[in-house]
Structure formats: structure tokens, C-alpha cells
Amino acid sequence: MAKSLGIFVTNPDNWRHVMGITKAAKAKGSKVKVFFTWSGTKCAKLDEFPALCELADDVSICADSYKKMGYEVTDVPAGLTEKEMGTQAQHGAILEDYECYINL
Amino acid sequence: MSEYKKVCFMYRHKDYTIDGMRSALGLAVENMYAYGAVLGHEMDTLNEDQQEALEMLRDMEGEIYSTETVNCEKNGVESITIEELGEKLREMTNIIPYGIK
Amino acid sequence: MKILNVYRSAPDDTTKKLVEIVTRDRDSDSVDLSGDSPDYDALVDKIYDADQTICWW
Secondary structure (H helix, E strand, C coil): CCCCEEEEECCHHHHHHHHHHHHHHHHCCCCEEEEECHHHHHHHHCCCHHHHHHHCCEEEEEHHHHHHCCCCCCCCCCCCCHHHEECCHHHHHHHHHCCEEEEC | CCCCCEEEEEECCHHHHHHHHHHHHHHHCCCCEEEEEECCCCCCCCCHHHHHHHHHHHHCCCEEEECCHHHHHHHCCEECCHHHHHHHHCCCCEEEEECCC | CEEEEEECCCCCHHHHHHHHHHHCCCEEEEEECCCCCCCHHHHHHHHHHCCEEEEEC
């Protein structure tokens, strides 16, 4: 059984790594959760973002960070639902519930 | 090792430091030991809310450290050398180089 | 304890010093992510094999 993997994203320049690692982990049958915070939330506006939401088991962003990046919290990015506009508790959930972890 | 997670964030870019401290506080309220280390740059002066967040982090046995004396003087964070930080990192369950350098 | 160090750019003196201390007397491996075509499949295998992954700046 493949291990589960949590990915914590703070730097939008790492988007290609987020996609690359998620694709590779899903190909191994892993459960993958991704949480974006601070400027990492800019990734939610990328054309490929909905594809990540389809691929990963759980994707959420920090709503407070998203707002600080200049977006309206009511402007929920394609691929997410309102409840996935989360808090830092999502990062805590990754650390507690997932076997492996990488920050990007 | 403790059953609780011990997490240390490291901040090397001014634009990421204050928010990174918020991430540390976010883990502290989730019952983790959360620390932050400000490396190689001068932070902005913490406002009242941010100072309060630092105090909350300390109430939950967390701490913010810095290798830069100026940050210890202006924001009251704890002084640490790179060597001391390295030793501290060895005790962590998770080490998080945050943002950009 | 096996540490996996992942580098998103060439490690500078600060990163090198921290890696040296963190990995002292421990098993460790590293992956360079700064190239054009990282091998993500191999990276994920290494993440699963390690006890702790640190992705440096």
C-alpha cells in the first residue's frame, strides 16, 4: 500500500513541482492532500489548478492568505468549494494525518 | 520522541516572515510545538496584533528565534546562532524552509 | 532516522551548515529539483523511503 503524502505550498514558483509530485504520487496509488498558503495561494488562479483539484484527494487554500494576495474570498477558485477555503488547521491536518510530508 | 509534533519554520525573506509566523501559530493551536527562525534579514517591526500573536505562541510553548540581533532588539524575539538552530532542528519532527530566500 | 534533503536551488552556506548539523550521524539522501526535468517518480520513492523530508529553498 502506497504511503499518503501531504504537500504544503508557500511559494507559487513551485507549481510545476506540486503538479509533478502529485501526479507521481497518485500514479503509485497514494492519497494526496495539498494546502496552499500565503503567496502559494496565487496558484489557485492558474489555468492548471482545477486539474490539480481533480487529481489530488484533497486540495484547500488559506482563505486569509488569498485575501491578502488581493482576491475576494467569495471568488472561490475553479476546482474548489467554499469549504475548501480553509485555515492553517488544514496544514495541521496534513502533519497529523499523512504519513509523508513535503513543503514547496 | 514526544507524541506531539515539533515543527520549526525558517524564514529567509522579509515578505514571508510575518505570515510564516502566523503559520507557526496556526500549528500551535492544533496542539503542536511550533517554532520559527528568522534568518539573515531584518524583519518589519511587529504591530500590536503581531506581538499578541507572538505572545500566544509563547503561551503554547512555541518561540520565534532570529540569527539577527536587530530583530531581537526591535521585536523581542529570541537570539539564536545558526549552529544552535541546527541542533534544535535535530529535535523536530518537521522542518519547513518557508517561502523564498 | 533517514533524512531526505531536497534542493530547489543550489544550497548556500546557511543551508549547507544546517544540513550538515541536521544530518550528522544520520542516514541521508538528497535530490536536486532545480533542473528542467526533475524525476518526480524517483523523488516520491525517496520521500516514502525517508523518515523526514526537508525541502530547502
